[in-house]
Amino acid sequence: MKRNLLKSLFVTLALVFTAIAAQAQCYIIGNDGKWLTNEAGAELQPTTEDGVYEGDVVFDDSQYFCVCTKLMDGAYDWNELLPYSYYPGTTEEISIVYNKPSKLTPAMESINSPYMVADLGTHKIRVDFNAMTVTVDGTFPEHIYMMGTDGEWTLGVPSATLNHVEGTNLYKAKVKFTANYFAFFKQMADTWEEQELNRWIVKGAVLPNTELSLVKVFDKSSSYINRLGTYEVTFDYCNNMAMLYDETYVPEPETEKHIYFIGEGNNWAINTYFGKIPEVSDGVYEGQVKFEVGYFAIGTKLGNTRNDWDTFNAYRFCSYTERETMGAYSEKQIFKYNDYPSGSFLIEKGNEGEYVVTVDTNEMMIKFSGLVGISITNITSASDNITNYYDLTGRNLGTKKPAKGLYIKDGKKVVVK
Known part of the structure; x- marks a missing residue:
């Protein structure tokens, strides 16, 4: 039985390699953001080594890509493309570590997450169908810098320097926080105008020992950490994530229940939040929350990791339909996600700002007051x-x-x- 299985496996692999050799083509899809099955974002050229292809690939608006050996007639023939396409073979995208081969796996119907490069721009990509690997060239900076951790914001003078961990996309250092506001910078500059082009912050609450999502900002906004002290700071260059770790940290048990707000206000990191309101009476939550333009969701428990939707959804309340718009004096019905798995709420442009929000899980309603600071009593x-x-x-x-x-x-x- 085992011999027959092995023989079948070898025959399958032989057919795959024969098909690759017959195609003598290698395409990159997704780097241009189009994701079309009849149009490649780039075509790699064969090298002097059979089964090996190389070429310069431009990543403009997208950091993601997959590999294929044939294009289809239609723009969205993904099922037909499966026998000719290659992915990391995981349920989540794989962050490419520059100059280090990553596994190349034939596409499967249920597992087709893409590769992700750390930087936009032009990268040379090498696909080796013999070794079944894909390699992307690039240069990691020597350091990632932090400012503000000591309370100082002096141009060209970081308050902490994180060092690159060789062979990874990570940067680490022990950092003492004596001030609450801080930001990450991918490089130092000679002018504040240039400096601000490299500013990255945590959107939402900065929770110790938690994966934190980072976003690039241009408005001099900063991250805020409530608990000062010394942390081992890790910066993930490819995934734009950070962690502030302290082995002595023990979260204080919450003495009251909360409704947590997650969404575009914290880059959809399920293990943190951009706002929370406490329970003021049995099943009724109320407090002030500041909203950005975009979608948000609510629940009484956060996920354990930034993509732990299963945990969050188990405690989530949702709208009746997708894009349920909220603004001043809005009042909408809510539903338990497990009973009625519908959509998220939406803050449209012009409705952003801070509101007093009431979530009543007895009456199953969410209510917004007027914008905080605007009175309508007279x-x-x-x-x-x-x-x-x-x-x-x-x-x-x-x-x-x-x-x-x-x-x-x-x-x-x-x-x-």
């Missing part, structure tokens, strides 16, 4: 003073008098006749 007649008008969702309508109706002006309700 009603007056509209005047011609040059101040902005707002509608009752909090949208800024500008200084021009709007059509007849009820609006907010100078923090008061006004009637435009």
Whole structure:
């Protein structure tokens, strides 16, 4: 029995290699962000070694790619492309470590996560069908820098320096935090304008001993950590993640329940949050939350890792439909995700800001107040003073008098006749 299985395996591999040799072509798909099955983002050229291909590949808007040996007639013929395409062979994308071969696996119907490069730009890619590997060239910087951990923000003077761990995409160092605000920088610069082009921060709460998602920002915003002390800081260059680890840290047990807010406000990291509100009475949660434009979801428990959707969804409340829009004075029905697995909530442009949010898990409702800082307790007649008008969702309508109706002006309700 085992001999027959081995013989079958060898025959299959022989057919795969024969098909590759017959094609004598090697394409890269996804690097241009198009992900079309009839159009390659780049074509690698055969080398003097049979079964080995090389070429320069431009990654402009996408850091992801896969390999294939044939293009299809249609733009989305993914099932037909399967026998000719190659992936890492994992359920999650594989971060390429520069100049280090990564495994190349024939595509499978259920496992086709892509490769990911750390930087946009042009990379030379080498595909070796003999060794079944893909190698991407690139240069990791020698250090990753931090500023602000000591309370100082001096141009060209980092407060901490993380060193590259050879053969990986990681940077590490012991860092003492004597101040709360900090940021990561992939390089030092001679001007603040150049310096800010390299700023990376944690979106959402900075929790010790937790994988933290990083985003590139250009507005001088910073990460904030509440607990000061010394941490072993790890920076993942490819995945843009960080961890602040302290083996002595023991999370304080929460004495009250919370609703956690995750989404675009914290880069959809399921193990942290951009806002939380406490339980104020049995099954009722209330507090202030600041929202960005984009989607968000709510639940009473976070995931154990940044992609642990199973845990989060088990304690999640969702909207009736996808893209359920929230704004000032919104009131929407919510559902337990396991009973009604629907969509997330949406903050549209013009509705961003800070609200008092109430989540009632008895009545199964989520409610937003008006924007924090805008009062509507008094009603007056509209005047011609040059101040902005707002509608009752909090949208800024500008200084021009709007059509007849009820609006907010100078923090008061006004009637435009």
